[in-house]
Amino acid sequence: MNRKLRFGMIGGGRGAFIGAVHRIAAVMDGKAELVAGAFSSDAGRSKASGADLFLDPARVYASYEEMARGEASRPSTDRLDFVVIVTPNHQHFPPAKLFLESGFNVVLDKPATFDLGEAKKLRAVVRKTKKVLVLTHNYTGNAMVKQAREFVRNGTVGEIRKVVVEYPQGWLSTFLEQTGQKQAGWRTDPKRSGAAGCMGDIGTHAENLARYITGLRIESLCADLTTFVKGRKLDDDGNVLVRYRGGAKGVLHASQISVGDENMLNIRVYGSKAGLEWHQEFPNELVLKFPDQPRQIWRRGNGYLSGPAKKFARIPAGHPEGYLEAFANIYLEAFRAVAAEVEGKPQPKDLDFPTIDDGVEGMAFIETVVKSSRRGAKWVKFPKV
Secondary structure, three states: OOOOEEEEEEEEOOOOOHHHHHHHHOOOOOEEEEEEEEOOOOOHHHHHHHOOOOOHHOOOOOOHHHHHHHHOOOOOOOOOEEEEOOOHHHOOHHHHHHHHOOOOOOEEEEOOOOOOHHHHHHHHHHHHHHOOOOOHHHHOOOOHHHHHHHHHHHHOEEEOOEEEEEEEEEOOOOOHHHOHHHHHHHHHOOOHHOOOOOOHHHHHHHHHHHHHHHHHOEEEEEEEEOOOOOOOOOEEEEEEEEEEEEOOOOEEEOOOOOOOOOOEEEEEEEEEEOOEEOOOOOOOEEEEEEOOOOEEEOOOOOOOOOOOHHOOOOOOOOOOOOHOOOOOOOOHHHHHHHHHHOOOOEEEEEEEEOOHHHHHHHHHHHHHHHHHHOOOOOOOEEEOO
């Protein structure tokens, strides 16, 4: 494709956190440009947000429905190539369905939908329309996460026995939603967030990271969710024991009341030959551990890394890359898929980004965790999805 891809955004207006992250990541490599949006359910705020971004006022809409109609009526030389949806969870499915059925590709923030039923319906829409849907589990875009997956795939780790993945944060250790803070408000509201709070927000990142690196699928789990902050309506802490298909065991911990922790996502994988360890707050390093030799620290940007790890490293070794670059790597892969769809070409066979299938798996994880906890931390079989 000899032009930039054109995209619009639903949500992500003034006061939103993740919308700005998506905009930075999407334009980092100069391959796409934002040209339209319905940035808020409040028409005035949407218009003001569009003005902040210097967009043509004619392409700043009062609602996503109006945006779908307006953009679908434009000539092919001017219409959107994809839309980015960064709304609260309860507003994922309706616009995603509408835009897919209106002929647009979709980039969707995680988790995929409000509940598992919606996720399955959305998967059916994706399959029927044959459009591209990318789910932004952004940590999988990190170069050293891809190196970790390569160590599993090439047998360096051996047969996996144990997976420990943690995501502690402390930002909800107080009744923050009572202060009017926007993120806290909707993420702790069951009408907008869904059946889970902390586990739906960051627990899904932990589950997805473990599945991406190891390739393991959950067979059953035992979960204990807690709401520590008095008055809060959803969980703010959770602990999950996992039995994987094939016999491996896992421990998954997610918390938003871990005072003093910021975004300490980390994973440890233990196999029959070696172990590996990666920390999101130190994303450029991957630790490889053997029983009979010193620990090895593998660093991003070096020539000794695997092909996938080198492909997704952007700058030379010693210059740190992190959250935004990993996010942009997801977008780079999305662009390959979207460009192929727009040009009517076959999809590349080596695409590497989370899909609606990952979204369905993530929603099944949330549903199963909540079910187990409500049953008094009983073991529950993971559904076939």
